[in-house]
Amino acid sequence: MTKTTASAHPAPGVCGLRERKKQRTRDALVRAAMQLFTSQGFERTTVDEIAEAVEVSQRTFFRYFTNKEHAALALDDLIEERFLAALRERPADEPPLEALRHAVLGVWDDVSTAIHEVVPIDLYMRMYQVIESTPALLSARLRREAQMETRITAEIARRTGLDPRTDLRPRVLVAAFGGVIRAASEHWGHCSEGSVAAMRSSFRRHLETLGPALAGSWQSVTP
Template sequence: MDTREGPVEPADAADATDGLRERKKRQTRAALSRATIALSVERGWDGVRMEDIAAAVNVSERTFRNYFSSRAEAVAATHLDRMLRVARALDERPAGEPLWESIKASVQAEFSPEDSRPADPAAGRRHTAAIWKVLSEPAVQGEVLRADQAAQVVLAESIGARTGSDPRADLYPKLVAASVGAAIGTALGHWLRADPPVPLGPLISDVLGQLTAGLPAPARTGSRPPDLPA
């Protein structure tokens, strides 16, 4: 019998409080990352300070520093979080589903067929050019590379769990994770630099389809036929 006096907080209530706190932290972190990207695209990389980003999210600059050590890390956080969600989605796919079908479904769930560029083509080109300029900053490139490496570790673990392989000892899960990351990066780079603009969703589907098929060589069209043996 419990002889303690006063109300006892149920364990479920404490767990719910902890869960709410963690969810709020994730929401604040995501909001700071999105604000960093949006302000940098709007004003240019050198036109944004940490205090500007914090003000846009209605938090203090100290709060920003609690989450990120730099603006570049904040930019890369959106990419990292998206790739970690891909890994979690892969964990939740049906166990009997073929690996590459699971990967395609998990990735495509994170990339909407609608992109965020303005409908006007000229404005869209300016928008993507501004994003590309931000992503071309050396500090941002370094943080995105770091984020890619961290995401690949987690994705390789999910792939290993589905294939019965060990990412610490086996090459396959690491190779697949790296291939998926490279495919997504290639699609994003093509999307940002395409002129005229193209939607992102179909690009993601295309690169994953080609990867699943083993990257077959495209049919030759309008080019010189290969030399025939003598």
């Protein structure tokens, strides 16, 4: 009789279960981190406290995140990937600025749902305020935004068949677009209504203003 041995590769169902468990642990760490950051401050929160809140080890925390900043900005990864996917799916003949605008506004509901699956929306909103008021986090977010602009520039260049090393238009457009998104976020952050609807409205208003601000006359028309 031949001896049977276990397969070197786990069954697909086992792999799926393992990945879901890892995702649940990562989400729990993000949720615990944001709850601690918003309640006692980013600087006063330790990695040990985050791990203890989820009943895992510090070593487990570092399997998912390189540091506290990474955990604090973890949802930015989700938002960026959803946006880039939406941009890649825009019609090939759509003008670049329109593609960017439609990608942002079109993916909004999907992003809001994805965020809600990890943390309550009101916690995400409070975390935004923590990031804006914490120099280390704000600096880390600005670095991430610069990296994201490079990726968007590459996508716009691909869509238009331009080489951003010799043609400045993709880089300039994406820089202007990124500035508008930043301005919209800051405007929302100073509004009394810190809701998802208010943030989306701010994005829409700022994006609709970009074209006229660049091409139109700023002189008031005298009746």
